[in-house]
Amino acid sequence: MPQYVALIYGEDANWLDPQYADQMKEYGEFGESAASVIRGGNALQPTSTATTVHVKGGRGGDIVTTDGPFAETKEVLGGFFLLECNDLDEAIKWAAQIPGAWHGRVEVRPVLEIGPDQEA
Amino acid sequence: MTNDLGELLRVEGGRSLATLTRVLGDLQLAEDALQDAVITALERWPRDGIPDRPSAWLTVTARHKAVDRLRREARRSEKEEAAVKLTPGPGDDMGGGEDESVVRDDLLRMTFTCCHPALSPDARVALSLRTLGGLTTAEIAHAFLVPEPTMAQRIVRAKHKIATAKIPYRVPPDHELPERLPAVLTVIYVIFTEGHAPHSAESVVRVDLCDEAIRLARLLAELMPDEPEVEGLLALLLLTNARRAARLDANGDIVLLEAQDRSLWESSQIEEGAELTASALRRAADRPGPYTLQAAIAACHSTAPAYGATDWSEIAALYEQLEALHPAPIIRLNRAVAIAQTDGPAAGLALADTIEGLDRSHRLHLVRATCLQHCGRTAEARSSYERAIELCPSGPERRLLERQLADLR
Numbered sequence: 001m002p003q004y005v006a007l008i009y010g011e012d013a014n015w016l017d018p019q020y021a022d023q024m025k026e027y028g029e030f031g032e033s034a035a036s037v038i039r040g041g042n043a044l045q046p047t048s049t050a051t052t053v054h055v056k057g058g059r060g061g062d063i064v065t066t067d068g069p070f071a072e073t074k075e076v077l078g079g080f081f082l083l084e085c086n087d088l089d090e091a092i093k094w095a096a097q098i099p100g101a102w103h104g105r106v107e108v109r110p111v112l113e114i115g116p117d118q119e120a
Numbered sequence: 121m122t123n124d125l126g127e128l129l130r131v132e133g134g135r136s137l138a139t140l141t142r143v144l145g146d147l148q149l150a151e152d153a154l155q156d157a158v159i160t161a162l163e164r165w166p167r168d169g170i171p172d173r174p175s176a177w178l179t180v181t182a183r184h185k186a187v188d189r190l191r192r193e194a195r196r197s198e199k200e201e202a203a204v205k206l207t208p209g210p211g212d213d214m215g216g217g218e219d220e221s222v223v224r225d226d227l228l229r230m231t232f233t234c235c236h237p238a239l240s241p242d243a244r245v246a247l248s249l250r251t252l253g254g255l256t257t258a259e260i261a262h263a264f265l266v267p268e269p270t271m272a273q274r275i276v277r278a279k280h281k282i283a284t285a286k287i288p289y290r291v292p293p294d295h296e297l298p299e300r301l302p303a304v305l306t307v308i309y310v311i312f313t314e315g316h317a318p319h320s321a322e323s324v325v326r327v328d329l330c331d332e333a334i335r336l337a338r339l340l341a342e343l344m345p346d347e348p349e350v351e352g353l354l355a356l357l358l359l360t361n362a363r364r365a366a367r368l369d370a371n372g373d374i375v376l377l378e379a380q381d382r383s384l385w386e387s388s389q390i391e392e393g394a395e396l397t398a399s400a401l402r403r404a405a406d407r408p409g410p411y412t413l414q415a416a417i418a419a420c421h422s423t424a425p426a427y428g429a430t431d432w433s434e435i436a437a438l439y440e441q442l443e444a445l446h447p448a449p450i451i452r453l454n455r456a457v458a459i460a461q462t463d464g465p466a467a468g469l470a471l472a473d474t475i476e477g478l479d480r481s482h483r484l485h486l487v488r489a490t491c492l493q494h495c496g497r498t499a500e501a502r503s504s505y506e507r508a509i510e511l512c513p514s515g516p517e518r519r520l521l522e523r524q525l526a527d528l529r
Contacts, residue, residue, distance in 0.1 A: 002286050087288040088238055110285045 003039060003111040004083045004091040009075040010104020015043045026099035034083070034094050041081035075104055082111070125165065128174060129158055130254035136178040137251055138226035142289055143179075144186055147233075147251070147279050154178065156185035175223065227252070228291045228343050235304040236287050243278035244307045245314075250275055252339070253332050263329050264314060297347075305353050305411060308336045312357050316364075330361050348403040351396050352412025358393035359418035362386040374520045378427040390422045413442045432461035449478045453487055460487075465494035482512035486521065493528060502528055 013020060031038065047069040056062045069076060081098065085091040088108070095106045133154055140150035157178045171177040234247040246264075249255045255263075261271035281287065292300045315329025337354040344350050366384035369375050397415040401408055408416070417438045424430040439455035452475050460468025469491035478484040489504035505525040512518040 004285075087286040087290075088236075089288050089290070089292075092238070108285075 001084050001086060002091075002113075004085060004088075004095075005109050005111060006041075006081045006083055006091070006095045006098055007077055007107040007109065008079045008081075008098060008100035008104065009107065010078050010100050012047050012076045013078060014046050015078070023099055023103060030098055034081075034097065037083045037085055037090075037094055039082040039084050041079065043079035044077060047076050078104070125162070125170075128170070129161060129178075132174040132178055133158060134252055134254045135175040135223055135227060136182060137254075138230040139175075139179050139223060140182050140186070141230060141233075141251075142226050143183065145289075147282060149186055149189065150182070151251075153182040153186035153189060156189070157182035160185075224343050225291065227339065229289045231304055231340065231343070232291055232300060233282060233287055233289050235300075235307045236282075237300070237303055238285065238287055239278050239281065241306075241310070243274055244303065245310050246271060246275050247278050248307050248336065249311065249332065252336055255332070259328070301344075301347065301349070304340065305349065308333050308340065308353060308357075309411070311336065312360075316360065330357075330364070333357055334361060348400040349409035349411055351403070352400040352409060352415045355393045355396035355400060355415035356411050356418055358389045358396070359415060359422045362389035362393060362422055368516070372516060373523075374516045376520075377421065380427075382426070385422065394419045394423055408441070410442060410446050413438055413445070417442075430461075432458050436462055449475045450481075450483070453478060453484055456491075457487055460491050460494070465491040469495065480511060482508040482510075482517075482521065485511065486524075489524070498528065 015024060027043075050067075050069045052066040052068060052070050054064045054066070056064050078100065083091055083094055085094065088110075091108050095101060095108045098106050100106050136157075137150055137154050140154055141147050144150045144153065160181055161174075161178065165171075230251055231248070234251055235244045239247070246260055249260050249263075250257065257272045257275060258268050260275075261268040264271065266274075311329050312333030315331075315333065334354070334357050337350070337357050341350045341354045362385050363377075363380065365386070366380040366382070367375060375381075393415065397412070397419045400412040401416060404412055417435055420431050420435050420438070436455060436458035439451060439458055443451045443455060453472060456468045456472040456475070458468075459471050469488060472484065472487050472491065475484060485504045485508035489501045489508060492498075492501035492504055502525065505521060505528065509518060509521045509525065512521055
């Protein structure tokens with residue numbers, strides 16, 4: 001069955017801060033209602049903790065690390081779910097129940113399935 | 121190939137493609153296999169005669185071709201398996217023996233898949249013309265004045281997303297129709313308006329897209345007889361299209377509604393459109409949708425025996441309903457035009473001046489100019505015409521504005 005990642009974009013937040021208690025409760029409820037399709041997922045620490053890594057000049061080149069996320073944007077990646085659904089309609093239906101869909105935006109992307117064909 | 125045969129293959133091919141996509145589970149494979157079957161048909165039909173059920177013949181032949189194609193590409197074990205699954209057994213009807221209701225369901229599946237909200241609006245339009253309309257990529261690119269590689273990429277990307285993100289090949293359940301149907305209607309409407317009033321083309325009317333949109337609306341109305349708004353859309357397209365021959369003069373210049381030769385209007389389309397409008401209004405009871413309301417407005421224009429006999433108060437009332445349903449500056453502008461007719465140019469101008477967000481549109485300035493002119497405020501009318509001309513892209517519409525300004529002097 002296809003898998004989709006729901007990438008949750010919104011406020012750059014420390015989710016453990018008491019001001020997010022209500023949102024975390026919403027996430028708890030989503031986790032319960034979507035338990036049958038959730039195959040993984042996590043909230044992320046704020047982008048102040050992010051490090052962007054780039055290897056300059058191709059493989060084996062110099063490692064360049066930069067403080068901060070890859071792209072500076074107002075809405076940042078704050079967490080994700082891995083969902084297993086029959087098709088995109090079902091994935092959209094579940095994504096629309098993720099609290100991030102009303103606090104921010106949720107991007108749904110199909111997972112690239114690497115089968116024996118592609119590895120050969 | 122005769123044109124008739126080409127047209128037959130285009131229409132029957134669309135029906136066949138919808139079924140093949142379901143049977144094969146892959147739009148690209150279905151298209152390739154159908155193409156193979158069409159080549160065979162072009163060889164055989166002129167010689168052996170056209171089969172009784174052309175789309176069923178195409179479906180059966182294409183299914184054989186799909187098996188051949190999968191066999192040829194069978195280096196991948198998965199495809200070999202798919203080919204084995206598709207190979208007909210004894211008594212297997214190869215997907216060509218389905219009755220009419222199955223073909224109809226397949227066409228609806230195709231419609232909703234091509235108009236899925238997860239695809240970009242441009243892609244929905246292109247894909248619908250490709251699969252349901254049977255147009256080639258080159259024809260679609262030409263119709264939309266887009267370079268062919270751009271259009272090809274748009275279609276390929278959409279098909280890739282359907283396959284990869286697994287956009288289902290399914291008619292939405294009834295409770296989702298209110299959300300999903302408008303996207304389908306929009307696609308058909310966009311196809312029509314693109315044919316009827318392109319922004320930048322040399323000629324104002326490109327025949328193909330208007331006919332194509334009407335064909336798709338007719339198909340959808342047949343497939344979804346329970347939806348009055350589909351009937352309303354078909355009515356709107358017919359009523360608008362009926363006036364097509366009168367919209368331009370011999371020089372390709374726009375003729376305003378008030379000056380059009382009503383004998384050039386297609387009375388059969390007007391009659392059908394007016395009947396459909398009445399039916400859609402009746403069935404929608406007190407909740408007509410936006411296309412049905414627009415059809416009712418178009419019917420007021422098209423059934424008036426002369427411009428002077430137009431029922432403007434009915435039109436104003438319909439625009440008011442439309443605005444309540446879908447508040448948009450352009451709708452209020454059209455209401456202002458009707459109000460100028462019923463309550464006088466000063467009242468029309470007053471309403472037009474309440475509109476926000478259309479300052480960059482030549483249409484707003486044209487309406488203001490006309491109202492000002494009729495109020496006798498010639499100097500202000502002139503500057504509004506000049507502003508409209510400045511904002512209007514070149515082409516027939518701009519030439520019309522220039523003529524109107526010249527007449528003012």
